[in-house]
Amino acid sequence: MTDTYQTWRLDDGLQTLVLASRRTRLPEVVYWGAALPEEDDAQALAAAHMLDVTGGMLDENPDLSVCPEAVRTFPGQPGLIVRDHGGTPLLPKFCFESDQIDENALTLRFVDEENRLHLTVNFETDRHTHVITATTKLEAERPVHLHWLAAPVLPGPQLSDEMIDVSGRWCGEFQLNRTAWSPGMRYRENRTGRTGHEHFPGLIVPCRGATNTQGEAYAFHYGWSGGHKMIAEELPDGRRQIQFGHAARMETKPATLFETSPLYITYSRDGLNGCAVAFQRHLRDRILTPANDRPRPVHYNCWEAVYFDHKLPVLQDIAERAASLGAERFVLDDGWFGLRDDDTRSLSDWEVDPRKYPDGLGPLVEHVHKLGMTFGIWFEPEMINPDSDLHREHPDWALGAEDQTLGRQQKALNMALPEVRDFIYDRMAAILSKYEIEYIKWDHNRVLPAPDANQTRGSYALIDRLRADFPHVEIETCASGGGRIDFGILKRTDRVWLSDSNDALERLKMQHNATLFLPLTVTGSHVGPRKCHTSGRILDISFRAWVAAQRHMGFEMDPRELTEHEATVLTEVTSWWKHNRTWLETADILRLDSADPAVIAEQQLAADKSQFVVFAGKAGTSAQIAPRPLRLTRLDPKAHYEVTLINRTNAPTLSRGTPALKDGTLTLSGAYLMAQGLTLPWSFPETMWVIEGRKL
Ligand code: DGJ
Numbered sequence: 017m018t019d020t021y022q023t024w025r026l027d028d029g030l031q032t033l034v035l036a037s038r039r040t041r042l043p044e045v046v047y048w049g050a051a052l053p054e055e056d057d058a059q060a061l062a063a064a065h066m067l068d069v070t071g072g073m074l075d076e077n078p079d080l081s082v083c084p085e086a087v088r089t090f091p092g093q094p095g096l097i098v099r100d101h102g103g104t105p106l107l108p109k110f111c112f113e114s115d116q117i118d119e120n121a122l123t124l125r126f127v128d129e130e131n132r133l134h135l136t137v138n139f140e141t142d143r144h145t146h147v148i149t150a151t152t153k154l155e156a157e158r159p160v161h162l163h164w165l166a167a168p169v170l171p172g173p174q175l176s177d178e179m180i181d182v183s184g185r186w187c188g189e190f191q192l193n194r195t196a197w198s199p200g201m202r203y204r205e206n207r208t209g210r211t212g213h214e215h216f217p218g219l220i221v222p223c224r225g226a227t228n229t230q231g232e233a234y235a236f237h238y239g240w241s242g243g244h245k246m247i248a249e250e251l252p253d254g255r256r257q258i259q260f261g262h263a264a265r266m267e268t269k270p271a272t273l274f275e276t277s278p279l280y281i282t283y284s285r286d287g288l289n290g291c292a293v294a295f296q297r298h299l300r301d302r303i304l305t306p307a308n309d310r311p312r313p314v315h316y317n318c319w320e321a322v323y324f325d326h327k328l329p330v331l332q333d334i335a336e337r338a339a340s341l342g343a344e345r346f347v348l349d350d351g352w353f354g355l356r357d358d359d360t361r362s363l364s365d366w367e368v369d370p371r372k373y374p375d376g377l378g379p380l381v382e383h384v385h386k387l388g389m390t391f392g393i394w395f396e397p398e399m400i401n402p403d404s405d406l407h408r409e410h411p412d413w414a415l416g417a418e419d420q421t422l423g424r425q426q427k428a429l430n431m432a433l434p435e436v437r438d439f440i441y442d443r444m445a446a447i448l449s450k451y452e453i454e455y456i457k458w459d460h461n462r463v464l465p466a467p468d469a470n471q472t473r474g475s476y477a478l479i480d481r482l483r484a485d486f487p488h489v490e491i492e493t494c495a496s497g498g499g500r501i502d503f504g505i506l507k508r509t510d511r512v513w514l515s516d517s518n519d520a521l522e523r524l525k526m527q528h529n530a531t532l533f534l535p536l537t538v539t540g541s542h543v544g545p546r547k548c549h550t551s552g553r554i555l556d557i558s559f560r561a562w563v564a565a566q567r568h569m570g571f572e573m574d575p576r577e578l579t580e581h582e583a584t585v586l587t588e589v590t591s592w593w594k595h596n597r598t599w600l601e602t603a604d605i606l607r608l609d610s611a612d613p614a615v616i617a618e619q620q621l622a623a624d625k626s627q628f629v630v631f632a633g634k635a636g637t638s639a640q641i642a643p644r645p646l647r648l649t650r651l652d653p654k655a656h657y658e659v660t661l662i663n664r665t666n667a668p669t670l671s672r673g674t675p676a677l678k679d680g681t682l683t684l685s686g687a688y689l690m691a692q693g694l695t696l697p698w699s700f701p702e703t704m705w706v707i708e709g710r711k712l
Contacts (some may be wrong), residue, residue: 023059026122026148028141029051031048031282033045034046036058036065040111041081042126042135043081044082048234048283067255078091081169082095082137082152083096083152083166085110092257095165097164098154098156099161099163100161101160106131106160110126111129113125124136132158133160136152144301147298150167151168152276156273159270159272161270163264164264165261166259170257172234174256176224177196179195179202180193180222181246186213186497188522190526192529195248201249202249205243205245210460210499211240211244211495211502211504212499212500217237217502219236219237219258219260220234220291222288229287229649230609232284233284235282235284236279238277239502239503240277240472241475242263243266244262246258268468268469268470289607292607296534297535297604299538300538307490314569315344315540315571316345316389316572317542318334318348318349318572319394320549320573322574324359326348331348338575343570343571344389344390345389345390345391345570346392348393348394349457352372353367363400363404364405381451391453392455392490394457395444397429398460400426400428402414414428414430416464417465424462426462432471437478444456448486454489455490455492458494459494476508491509493506493511496516497513497517498530517550517551518573519544519548519555520564521559523564524563527539527567528618536600537568541568544572545577557578557581558585562589562633562663563633565590566620566631596629606618606650608648609649610644612639613636614635614636614637614639615635618630625651625711627709629706629708631705631706632706636701647693651686653685653687655711656684657685657686658709659684661706661707663706677707683712
């Protein structure tokens with residue numbers, strides 16, 4: 017007997033997603049991929065999707081629904097695990113209740129009569145960014161304990177051999193891992209209570225043969241800052257499911273309402289770059305809530321120059337030098353408050369240290385303003401040192417047991433408590449009201465004693481309140497570098513501190529991977545000291561400057577260490593960045609398929625496609641002797657482009673030949689640049705070629 021289906025279809029011009037349900041059950045995604053013809057009949061698609069049954073199988077294959085239900089003999093991980101108030105496991109079984117279809121949104125409601133539960137799934141499409149946003153909500157008529165709730169569950173593609181997810185560590189964020197699909201599951205769960213360096217909540221599933229620039233790929237990002245769980249599972253019958261949600265058991269109290277964070281998904285037929293561009297645009301144009309529309313200012317951050325050793329005349333001198341190099345914002349990092357001479361004390365005592373600043377911060381702020389820069393300041397609002405006035409007064413405000421292991425000598429405050437949030441708000445608001453401050457670097461340097469969704473919600477509430485009351489203040493999200501980067505925190509912040517590593521070689525790689533999710537506008541990148549403080553590597557100023565110029569540029573070294581030559585190079589690259597930043601801020605960052613694994617290259621293509629810049633970083637020594645041509649992407653094959661190697665004077669004397677790019681501007685077709693590519697001059701490792709292109 018042929019079933020009839022209830023179906024729903026979403027289109028955004030590039031991708032189609034079709035849902036179908038049988039006999040009022042939860043629907044399955046029966047199609048997700050390249051846009052289908054409008055006239056394709058969803059009933060037919062649902063019927064065509066039906067799998068056969070053979071020996072050793074149930075008489076009907078259990079649905080791989082948007083929330084797979086254990087009670088329906090689903091052979092994999094369920095999408096919901098819940099217990100009643102007394103702790104007895106519930107086995108929900110949902111039936112269709114209602115739907116609501118708008119042009120770009122679909123909401124489906126289901127009910128489990130027996131357990132008095134309601135499940136709502138929501139999908140929103142976006143024709144500009146091509147990211148679909150999906151959420152799941154569970155409502156209970158009596159309080160229940162939630163163990164696990166997945167955002168709408170998607171099928172994993174079949175023509176795919178592997179998945180790519182992201183791990184990392186302090187000073188080593190955004191490392192990509194490729195894992196082959198096989199029966200069973202890849203399970204990533206972050207139980208640190210913050211997004212973390214270790215488990216960025218993202219997944220890319222390339223189809224067979226996909227590269228950066230071509231082939232099909234599916235991508236996922238979970239927008240939550242409290243730690244996520246991901247399941248990518250191949251079922252015994254060969255189907256694949258992908259689940260994302262908050263880390264399990266992080267809802268600590270029974271309640272009647274639970275909601276996942278948004279799961280952002282996208283399908284690409286332009287390789288990994290299609291996914292990257294969708295996420296970059298979605299973050300930039302839909303998630304961020306910018307405090308102003310000014311171009312991103314060049315930063316100076318004093319951390320690696322002075323650490324905790326704040327002396328007003330030194331900072332003033334540094335500020336002058338930073339301004340003359342081109343900085344437009346001066347950020348005073350850790351060390352200005354309490355008795356903060358090192359990282360053992362004073363977190364939560366947010367009052368200016370009178371020993372270091374006898375007249376308050378005024379003289380420094382005014383000095384910075386006179387130099388034409390704006391002023392930013394560091395806070396670590398969720399944290400407390402046992403050696404602090406606040407801890408002596410309110411030890412009960414700290415999270416975790418007395419005998420807990422500290423992290424960087426500190427504990428986390430219990431952000432679920434309104435009185436804690438009020439206290440921190442008052443202290444921060446006092447500083448923000450007293451001084452003309454337009455930027456906060458918001459740090460979060462330790463993991464939590466245990467994951468707790470209320471902590472994350474408490475942090476969000478504090479940031480939201482400060483943003484509402486100080487709307488001109490921008491916020492940078494930092495957590496020992498890139499430990500809190502996700503679309504949840506980026507709804508309420510403006511920039512990420514990608515890593516504490518200012519080593520340009522490491523940054524080159526990190527930026528290349530992070531751009532699968534992040535655009536230039538939010539990705540902070542600073543020119544570090546000549547000898548990197550976290551790797552000991554000594555890198556040339558030109559390489560350091562160009563790597564920082566790939567993203568939101570800044571400086572973090574002690575400018576007093578710069579030679580005349582270094583200052584000149586840095587000034588020149590900074591002025592190049594300022595000259596170009598307007599179009600760079602809205603450009604798509606495209607990872608290039610480099611024929612030479614030693615070369616990490618990207619192309620930033622203007623929104624109107626009229627110009628581009630290619631950054632080709634030499635991350636190692638090549639196996640072969642001559643540089644391999646570098647193919648460009650997404651150009652108009654019929655158009656011609658003027659191509660200029662703008663830093664050709666950097667060619668070492670060992671580059672003895674005459675490749676045309678060393679001589680001046682070339683005019684080449686898009687077809688040639690994409691098929692043959694650019695033949696660059698020979699170069700040393702740890703150097704960068706920068707090529708500008710203009711469409712004629
Ligand atoms: C960790 C951050 O990542 C650094 O940039 C710096 O702000 C320190 N904290 C300050 O303690």
